[in-house]
Amino acid sequence: MTTLNIKRGPEFSRILGLGVARGEHAVPNDDLIEPINSSDEWIRKMTGIATRVRADKDTSVLDLSENAAREAIANAGISADEIDTVILSTITYPHMTPGGAPIVADRLGITAAAYDISAACAGYCYGIAQADAFVRAGTARNVLVIGAEKMSDYVDPTDRSISYLLGDAAGAVVIGASDTPGIGPTVWGSDGSGSRLIRQTASWLEVRDNPETPFPTLFQEGPSVFKWASFKMAPIALEAIEAAGVTPADIKAFIPHQANVRIIDQMVKQIGLPDTVVVGKDIVDSGNTSAASIPLATERLYRDGQVKPGDLALQIGFGAGLVYAAQVVVLP
Numbered sequence: 001m002t003t004l005n006i007k008r009g010p011e012f013s014r015i016l017g018l019g020v021a022r023g024e025h026a027v028p029n030d031d032l033i034e035p036i037n038s039s040d041e042w043i044r045k046m047t048g049i050a051t052r053v054r055a056d057k058d059t060s061v062l063d064l065s066e067n068a069a070r071e072a073i074a075n076a077g078i079s080a081d082e083i084d085t086v087i088l089s090t091i092t093y094p095h096m097t098p099g100g101a102p103i104v105a106d107r108l109g110i111t112a113a114a115y116d117i118s119a120a121c122a123g124y125c126y127g128i129a130q131a132d133a134f135v136r137a138g139t140a141r142n143v144l145v146i147g148a149e150k151m152s153d154y155v156d157p158t159d160r161s162i163s164y165l166l167g168d169a170a171g172a173v174v175i176g177a178s179d180t181p182g183i184g185p186t187v188w189g190s191d192g193s194g195s196r197l198i199r200q201t202a203s204w205l206e207v208r209d210n211p212e213t214p215f216p217t218l219f220q221e222g223p224s225v226f227k228w229a230s231f232k233m234a235p236i237a238l239e240a241i242e243a244a245g246v247t248p249a250d251i252k253a254f255i256p257h258q259a260n261v262r263i264i265d266q267m268v269k270q271i272g273l274p275d276t277v278v279v280g281k282d283i284v285d286s287g288n289t290s291a292a293s294i295p296l297a298t299e300r301l302y303r304d305g306q307v308k309p310g311d312l313a314l315q316i317g318f319g320a321g322l323v324y325a326a327q328v329v330v331l332p
């Protein structure tokens with residue numbers, strides 16, 4: 001019998017470089033409260049958000065993606081033509097097909113394998129899981145993972161369930177070979193029984209078949225999502241720490257999806273992270289930017305001098321699906 005004669009990839013992968021692009025405008029709570037009968041005080045107290053970043057009408061999710069990607073590639077110290085796979089995680093690219101990733105690749109001047117994934121606020125961590133596996137399997141040498149959203153295109157300003165939470169941004173990383181372990185095993189899963197908890201208000205077929213149907217936007221059952229995220233995600237994060245062969249005391253930074261400061265604080269408590277761990281809270285200024293929120297919060301920790309290359313970060317994404325993914329990574 002003839003067997004295949006194939007080469008595997010390197011034993012380990014790591015994040016080589018990070019880049020971000022935030023929407024151009026910082027929108028304060030006061031600009032959004034009137035149609036939802038809310039207040040700056042309520043939003044700050046219940047979510048921690050003071051402003052959220054939103055993009056110009058003419059700035060697309062692909063523009064944000066391209067800008068973050070260029071920065072990530074530069075910080076990785078490689079050239080774009082060394083990227084052989086592009087994964088774009090987004091739920092707000094306004095075309096069913098083609099995906100946005102091939103267009104971003106083309107803008108970067110490359111013909112890498114390129115595809116979109118739809119894993120909402122867990123999308124960045126899903127992308128990291130795939131990139132890590134591709135590199136170690138020898139399927140790709142350098143993978144560009146982008147989490148990008150223009151959430152403001154899918155917000156109903158009168159919907160008090162979610163409108164005031166969401167922002168527009170992109171975060172990107174390059175994942176490549178490493179001599180030492182740089183990405184811990186991903187702990188991930190889904191619970192589709194909660195698929196209605198965060199959802200598009202109507203399907204495109206409903207829009208087609210009923211002219212009365214308003215343009216679809218995002219809606220959530222906030223209290224149920226709050227409970228799920230606050231209590232069900234901590235055990236997943238703990239599993240990721242264990243799978244990485246470290247303890248909470250070894251973690252320098254906790255960088256969860258930026259959904260709500262109260263959820264983040266509750267998770268810190270549930271996981272039992274020591275006070276020495278710095279916690280990503282970019283949500284205060286950027287809002288919830290879904291797939292972009294973890295790289296954004298990571299960049300913020302660097303900028304504030306709270307982390308440095310080589311530190312261990314525990315990251316966990318969770319959201320519509322319901323889906324979730326966590327892994328411990330070595331910061332680039």
Ligand SMILES: CC(C)(COP(=O)(O)OP(=O)(O)OC[C@H]1O[C@@H](n2cnc3c(N)ncnc32)[C@H](O)[C@@H]1OP(=O)(O)O)[C@@H](O)C(=O)NCCC(=O)NCCS
Pocket residue numbers: 036037038039042046047121160161164220221222223224225226229259260263288318319320
């Ligand atoms: C959205 C969220 C902040 C709402 O807070 P909550 O305490 O659960 O809100 P509830 O819907 O239970 O309402 C509590 C009160 O606040 C009021 N309220 C709800 N939304 C409000 C708003 N936007 N502004 C002002 N008041 C509001 C309600 O009317 C209710 O008032 P009452 O007590 O007088 O009846 C919270 O549920 C949350 O953060 N959920 C998770 C959201 C999330 O992270 N989603 C993304 C996951 S990827």
